[in-house]
Amino acid sequence: MKKRGIGIGCGFYGTGYGNGFPDVSRARAKLETDGKIGIYVGATEVGQGAKTVLQQIAAEAMGVSIEDIKFYCESTENTPDAGTAAASRQTYNTGNAIKKACEALKEGLIYIAIDKLLLNSAVGIRVENKKVYLESYPQSAISFEDIAKALTEPLCFEESFTAGTTKMEEESGQGAPYWPYTFSVYGVEVEVDTQTGFVEVLKAVCAQDVGRAINPQLLEGQIDGGFSMALGYALMEDLRLTNGEIRNNRFSSYIIPTALDMPEVKKIIVEDPEVTGPYGAKGVGEPVMVAAAPAILNAIYNAVGVRMREIPVTPDRLLEALMEKE
Amino acid sequence: MAPLSVYRGAELQQVLKLLQDHQGKVCIIAGGTDIILKLREKKLEPEVLLDISGINELKGISEYSKQLADTGLDGLKRITEQTMIKIGAGVTFSEIAKSPFFSQNLKGLADAALSVGSPQIRNAATIGGNICNASPAADIIPVLLALEAEAIVRSREKEETMSLQGFILDKGSVKLLPNQLLCSIAFSSLKENQSLGFAKLGLRKALAISRIAVAAFVEVGDNAFKNVRLASGACGKIPKREYEVEACLEGKAINDGSIEAAAELFKQVLKERLRGRSGAEYKGEAVKGVFKEALRKALGYQNI
Incomplete structure (x- = not known):
């Protein structure tokens, strides 16, 4: 029956790794010579979709489309350690590291733009569509590509993100593991x-x-x-x-x-x-x-x-x- | 080990000559789904590999008429014509599953073919290979036993026909001389009141090796089992006819009581046969469900 x-x-x-273990991801964001954004990260794609999701996070942080991201992952020769593709941690942990690196790169681009556009401060400056411009006077703008051409040395930022957990107290079983x-x-x-x-x-x-x-x-x-x-x-x-x-x-x-x-x-x-x-x-x-x-x-x-x-x-x-x- | 020579036959006579010339050193390959594994694991190390997959004479499913000498109730001999169905040894399971011959009453044969492996395996594996590999869990053998099929084998000199039951000697062993090739399988086509059902228990729905398989041929008359032929797979060293259970059903009215009694007997028979072997308890119980499903399907194909 x-x-x-x-x-x-x-x-x-x-x-994440948990229990107070240092769960660290590192990522680098770089302005490439063609004005695109290079992301260098040791995260491993094992079929879970890390490459796609991490590129989406970078594109969102930089205000560019996904085609303007040049993504380099997995090779230990040219990427910083992002930890293992384990513990369901890449989107959260490495995603955060990429977002931080992109935010640092964005700030770097703004400071170069202030210099090139002869502005007084970062107030009212926007970064969007591969250019940096003053929101109240959009004619005052410089493209990522022009910034890249003017650079004498590479513009590259590396950031890391560490998840916040504590070791569990053995006696009481308390903590935030x-x-x-x-x-x-x-x-x-x-x-x-x-x-x-x-x-x-x-x-x-x-x-x-x-x-x-x-x-x-x-x-x-x-x-x-x-x-x-x-x-x-x-x-x-x-x-x-x-x-x-x-x-x-x-x-x-x-x-x-x-x-x-x-x-x-x-x-x-x-x-x-x-x-x-x-x-x-x-x-x-x-x-x-x-x-x-x-x-x-x-x-x-x-x-x-x-x-x-x-x-x-x-x-x-x-x-x-x-x-x-x- | 001598270097492996591979021949790909184009015609049957050519292959039979090669078999004759290299007697005892040849391994036949058709679909290769069993042989390739054995070659890779070095369980087989033939000197000659003979590929028969391209031979047209081993392909195709057809009907032919056979004359049978019969002695009537009046004691007089008469000749009757019997329509036979022939399946070439090189026919794949996909071809059997799709064949219009195996619909309605004979759908059990298509069901058995469709239960083998995956689409990729069914596209390559052949009925002849499945028989000659003689695995205890070969899915196509129980249905052919229930149909009382014949094996037609050939050497260069002659053709021979024997019962499939006699052809399968033991686990992994068939009655083939070194110069013989299994060419086809034949069985009587079914009448309107006859049908074939097949059910299989695997550990998943596809790519599953049979743990239990049951084929049931039934002939029905006056709402009773006039003639029943049952065969099991994976319930012993080779697939086999279940005569005791058949006898229990024959002549009985078709109802839950008679079927349940036969299922109970099947359980006893199997527990006795497998006593002391792993899985005996489970198979003994589970065979009831598989048997009833095979019987239900067979009756269903006649709308009973």
């Missing part, structure tokens, strides 16, 4: 075959707090990816450790979901800007996975009345539990 059930799971997740936190809720509907123990996830919905959605499409991709990982972790992925040896050591036996196992995941992006984030953004890479497995296990309970306390809930384990219940 096939039985359906629904379940909800909620989670929160502290991003992570910042910021990201929140999410999953709802799923499953169908359990009570004769074989096979669980199919029919539908899923994810409400994910993102601080600020810098790139909604990439966020949706993160949610799909996080859910498919959680689906495997909840129902399929079993290392079968025996005396320290992994028995399922190939993809024919270590089962991960394919596209046919994925339900459609409805996404609700919740924007509640984080004051310390770049334009309010927070990281979601890991948080999108946290609450999905609990939601699936709750839905199994709702469908067949069995509380599974070990993952993955493989057909063997669920059928055994169903028979014990009878």
Whole structure:
């Protein structure tokens, strides 16, 4: 017999290295000879979309379009260390470092413009569309390109951002070991075959707090990816450790979901800007996975009345539990 | 190890000659989805690799008429014409899944083909390869056993027909002489009151190796099971007919009671067969669901 059930799971997740560990990202912003903005950062793109999001942050900070950003990442030869692409920290931590470096570069451009345009102060000066101009008298303007041509040495600023966390007090368990936190809720509907123990996830919905959605499409991709990982972790992925040896050591036996196992995941992006984030953004890479497995296990309970306390809930384990219940 | 020679055959006779000339040193490759892994892992180290994927004589699905000598109730011999369906050994699972021959009553064959691997694997892998690899979990074998299919093998000199059941000897072993090639599979086409169902339990919906597969051929008359042929996959060393369970259904009225009793017997049979092996408990229980699904599908293809 096939039985359906629904379940909800909620989670929160502290991003970054945490626990008072110095979580540092560095970034450099440079005026290139053609008037474009060079961003040099050690952040690694692993498919999560860091290159896109970090370029968007730079373009926003400099008031230019994304085509005017020259982005250099990953190479340790010419980029400063931005820490690992881990702990869901690149958008928040490195995003902040890039924003700070761009703001410093902008200030540098303003001081050069004051000199070139024979102005008295920085008051009323705007930086926009690859030029620096006086808002009350826009004719008084100089383009990034002209500034670059006039430079005798490169105009380049390096900034760093360090997340604010404290070590947890061992005795009391008190402290602020992570910042910021990201929140999410999953709802799923499953169908359990009570004769074989096979669980199919029919539908899923994810409400994910993102601080600020810098790139909604990439966020949706993160949610799909996080859910498919959680689906495997909840129902399929079993290392079968025996005396320290992994028995399922190939993809024919270590089962991960394919596209046919994925339900459609409805996404609700919740924007509640984080004051310390770049334009309010927070990281979601890991948080999108946290609450999905609990939601699936709750839905199994709702469908067949069995509380599974070990993952993955493989057909063997669920059928055994169903028979014990009878 | 001698350097590997690779031949790509263009015609059947040419391939059969090569088989004859290099007897015992040849490994046949068609789709390659099993062989390539074995070559890579050095489980096979043939001197000659013979590619048969380009041979037209091994392609195609067709119907032909066969004369059967039959002894009637009156004791008189008569000749009847039986329509047969023939599948070339080089036909891929994608071709089987798409074939108009395998719709309605015979849809179970398309279902089994469609349950194999992924689209990429189904585009390459052949029915002949699946049979000759003789895996306990080969998905196409149970449906062919339920159809009482025949294997047609050829050497340079002659053609031979034998039952598929007799052709599969053991896990990974088939009854082929070094100079013989499996050329096609044939079985009787189905009548209106006959149909085939297939169900499979894997660990996910695609790219899943069968944990249990069941094929069910049913012939229905007067709302009863007139004739039933069942075969299982991944429930022993080779896919096999389940005669005890068949007998339990034959002649019984089609209802939940008769089906449930057969499912219960299937469970007992399997638990006994797999006793002491890992997964025996699980497979024994789960086979009930897979069996009932295969039977339900077979009946459904006749709108019963």
